[in-house]
Amino acid sequence: MRIGELAKRAKISRDTIRFYERHGLIQSNVDRAADNKYRIYSEDALLTLDVIRDAQAAGLSIADITMFLGQFMAQDGADSCTGFLDTKIDEVTARIKASQRFLKTLKDTREALERAPQDGLDEIRDGAGNENRTRN
Amino acid sequence: MRIGELAKRAKISRDTIRFYERHGLIQSNVDRAADNKYRIYSEDALLTLDVIRDAQAAGLSIADITMFLGQFMAQDGADSCTGFLDTKIDEVTARIKASQRFLKTLKDTREALERAPQDGLDEIRDGAGNENRTRN
DNA sequence: CAAAACCATTGACAGTGGTCCATGGTTTAT
DNA sequence: ATAAACCATGGACCACTGTCAATGGTTTTG
Numbered sequence: 265m266r267i268g269e270l271a272k273r274a275k276i277s278r279d280t281i282r283f284y285e286r287h288g289l290i291q292s293n294v295d296r297a298a299d300n301k302y303r304i305y306s307e308d309a310l311l312t313l314d315v316i317r318d319a320q321a322a323g324l325s326i327a328d329i330t331m332f333l334g335q336f337m338a339q340d341g342a343d344s345c346t347g348f349l350d351t352k353i354d355e356v357t358a359r360i361k362a363s364q365r366f367l368k369t370l371k372d373t374r375e376a377l378e379r380a381p382q383d384g385l386d387e388i389r390d391g392a393g394n395e396n397r398t399r400n
Numbered sequence: 401m402r403i404g405e406l407a408k409r410a411k412i413s414r415d416t417i418r419f420y421e422r423h424g425l426i427q428s429n430v431d432r433a434a435d436n437k438y439r440i441y442s443e444d445a446l447l448t449l450d451v452i453r454d455a456q457a458a459g460l461s462i463a464d465i466t467m468f469l470g471q472f473m474a475q476d477g478a479d480s481c482t483g484f485l486d487t488k489i490d491e492v493t494a495r496i497k498a499s500q501r502f503l504k505t506l507k508d509t510r511e512a513l514e515r516a517p518q519d520g521l522d523e524i525r526d527g528a529g530n531e532n533r534t535r536n
Numbered sequence: 537c538a539a540a541a542c543c544a545t546t547g548a549c550a551g552t553g554g555t556c557c558a559t560g561g562t563t564t565a566t
Numbered sequence: 567a568t569a570a571a572c573c574a575t576g577g578a579c580c581a582c583t584g585t586c587a588a589t590g591g592t593t594t595t596g
Contacts, residue, residue, distance in 0.1 A: 268572060278573085279555055287553095300562055302573055315505060321459070321498035326553070332509075342513060349510040356503045360496060362457035367492045369451060370468075374485040377478060404542060414543085415585055423583095436592055438543055462583070 267292075270305045274313040281313075288330040289316055322356045403428075406441045410449040417449075424466040425452055458492045 271278045284290045285303075290312055292303035312333065319329045331348060407414045420426045421439075426448055428439035448469065455465045467484060 266573075277555075280553085282574085283554060298562090300573075301575095302562080315502070318498040318502035318505070320553095321495045322502040323457070323499070324502075332506075346510060346513055349506055349513070353503065353506050353510065356499055356506065359457045360499050360503065362454040363459070363492055363496050363499065366451070366454035366458040366460075367489065367496065369454070370485055370489050370492065373468075374482060374489065377482055377485070402543075413585075416583090418544085419584060434592090436543075437545095438592080456583095 265305050265307075265309075267303050267305070270309055270313075274310055276313060284316065284326075287326050288334055289326065290333075323359045324352065324356075328352065401441050401443075401445075403439050403441070406445055406449075410446055412449060420452065420462075423462050424470060425462065426469075459495045460488065460492075464488065 265273075267278050267281055271281055274281075281290065285292060290309060292305055292309075294301055295304050315333070316329055319332065324332070332352070401409075403414050403417055407417055410417075417426065421428060426445060428441055428445075430437055431440050451469070452465055455468065460468070468488070
């Protein structure tokens with residue numbers, strides 16, 4: 265498929281796809297038979313874009329995702345590869361935990377507001393959801 | 401405490417704290433007795449900075465966090481407030497799910513690499529962890 | 537008291553992740 | 567065959583989230 269179809273199906277802009285390509289996140293082929301330079305994508309590209317979306321949601325940078333999706337086995341060894349993966353696994357795990365803590369804070373606030381809609385949020389900000397928060 | 405101590409304890413730069421203040425995420429007082437304009441923070445500021453960190457990890461923008469931490473009850477009504485909270489709850493929930501999907505992808509890749517360190521990552525990229533991925 | 541360490545303000549700079557526009561070529565539909 | 571729709575490239579531009587440097591005042595320390 266060409267870039268327009270991919271963009272429409274993946275719900276992402278053509279420019280973003282080209283931006284990703286420039287940064288090594290996704291590859292395209294050109295139909296060497298045709299005389300144009302149109303990018304051609306396989307169905308797999310949709311999967312790749314889904315992984316990119318998830319990876320971004322998980323906090324990875326474009327450079328990180330390029331590392332992950334790229335063939336970095338070639339240049340570096342398997343060691344640096346597993347090191348990278350282990351680091352990212354730790355980072356994403358921590359991020360998920362932080363997100364879950366914050367989700368609880370959001371829900372607690374939502375609930376407190378449900379119970380006392382006229383009182384403002386003072387007592388919420390000063391405590392709700394923070395029972396288990398500690399510093400150092 | 402003053403900004404330097406807060407910065408050190410919260411492991412964040414003074415500049416970032418001032419940046420947050422300019423954007424309404426955090427408040428400081430000035431010791432009106434003293435003749436200086438030094439910012440004074442309570443211990444609560446540490447808690448607030450923790451919440452900010454979690455909120456950022458959860459994908460909220462500075463503007464979002466200002467909304468959440470600010471007293472937006474004043475200007476808007478409780479309705480827009482719960483609407484905002486519901487939206488953010490949905491967004492964060494989706495983000496956590498995406499992060500968990502990606503974490504699985506990372507772990508599957510890590511494992512496949514452990515099993516076949518000499519083979520490169522070809523078969524991993526072409527399948528591992530994607531058994532349950534579907535498009536639309 | 538002098539130096540070192542701290543604080544304030546202002547404004548410039550930087551990295552990230554796109555987005556838009558101008559220009560010009562190609563394909564598709566009528 | 568011509569208009570509409572699509573595609574490519576290059577570079578400018580954008581919002582966001584900080585970070586740094588210059589300048590000048592304040593506090594703490596030896």
